[in-house]
Amino acid sequence: MYPAINPELVSNLEKLGLTENEGKAYAGLVSLKEATAREVHELTGVPRAKVYDILKTLSMKGFVEVRQGSPVYFRAVDPKHVIGRIKDEFFTCAIEALDQLNELSYEIPRSSPVWCIQSEWGIRKRVREILDNVRDELIVFSTNPEFLGEFESDLKKLEKNCRLIIIVDDLKKFKGIPLDFKEVGKEFGDFVRNLFIDGVQYTEDCFIIADGKESIAVHMAGDKREAVVIRLPMVCHLQKLIYNWLVEGGFTIGTHQ
């Protein structure tokens, strides 16, 4: 059993670029002040056949001084100098790398965290995922009872587990769904039923905000369904807007069972 060199020290020296045996040998020499290779081996456990090459490598790195003779004596260079040298080289390297990276014309992209999903199956799967991950609160807005009806069972479960708010444009359309609904004011209802963007009519099948963190907007663009997933920080803002609409816009409060 070799008397241990502090394993943490060896680990730190490895992080600084030395191999395990180099770290042991150097630490051993620091401890012994001046020593033969055999003494370094006996203290540190570095194999005797390896210790000569390792000390030679350390010498070539400038971390160890050698006194030729038989036996050869080795002496550690002052740790302050060794660590200083390692730090300097690392710094030089870091600055150079930073310059090279900066030359790659780095710019933080400004695009918000938005993804488009264009397949029907993908949209439904993602909606279901979002519903599955709700913890505290879910806000739903819909103008399409057929689409919303697909998630009736999911929503029934959520009623029990979190604060569920479902807002629709027209209560009459959703009376076949056994859930509690709120209705937006007529003005807003008319607004969402008459959305045109670039000559294409949009209808908002579903807009969901989960826990104020993530939202998905499912809409028809012309005759193509598309979903957009949106994350922080816009979502919280949208959430507040919708709450405000609830309070200020005024709308018929009705429920169906």
Next chain:
Amino acid sequence: MYPAINPELVSNLEKLGLTENEGKAYAGLVSLKEATAREVHELTGVPRAKVYDILKTLSMKGFVEVRQGSPVYFRAVDPKHVIGRIKDEFFTCAIEALDQLNELSYEIPRSSPVWCIQSEWGIRKRVREILDNVRDELIVFSTNPEFLGEFESDLKKLEKNCRLIIIVDDLKKFKGIPLDFKEVGKEFGDFVRNLFIDGVQYTEDCFIIADGKESIAVHMAGDKREAVVIRLPMVCHLQKLIYNWLVEGGFTIGTHQ
């Protein structure tokens, strides 16, 4: 052939602790700003099967941000932050290692670069090595013609190739050796012939200074021969002392052929 990421940049990032493929992927992302895994693969050449795990590893290290979706998009964290983080961790490690090394009670050893040789053959071999390595100047002092005579041929060669100064305590003793000698003053001669250290008589068979860099002192301690090899910086000082002795002490100048 993949469009190369600057190999020097990759090498620098490796020195900073990233693997080769991690460095390539990170640099690729910095260059692309925001990209899919396939785009990173196409730019950098990192194998497509590897690139997902590598980007995930970089993400866990905090060097890359991930936007979930299909496909997943990746974005590089600002290099200034990444390199700053790496430097901070390295610094912490370096300081800790230095503290640990200092706890080993390191002291620069004060012993001068001196080695002892105790075998007759070793002494002769080392003297011969030193004579073989002379370039410009050799200073020899001796009180033992038998010992000095062993190196007559070596010294004859040196006469032609460098500045050779041989000083002896008594010219008469060395007349059988075909070399030019100088004789020390009587006072010094008496001194070296009557050296006692710890009750043991020392006789200086030979003292050699080669090129002002290395010296070997061969002496009898009692009835045991011993050699001491000495290196910088004391040697230059001794050399100057001897030169001064030559000039100031005054000694009979004689030569034998």
Next chain:
DNA sequence: TCTATTGTTACTTTAGGGGTAACAAATGTA
């Protein structure tokens, strides 16, 4: 439903570092 793309897994190869045994050279002793 089929095709293309994305993402993952399993396997192989290479290089570097660590360990051991044995040998050559040097030193010390009788």
Next chain:
DNA sequence: TACATTTGTTACCCCTAAAGTAACAATAGA
């Protein structure tokens, strides 16, 4: 001078990490 001991070196083996490839599973789009 010969022998024993110590010093210093070489050859070989093993393991791990990283890199590369082929194939498969999952997902998205038409």
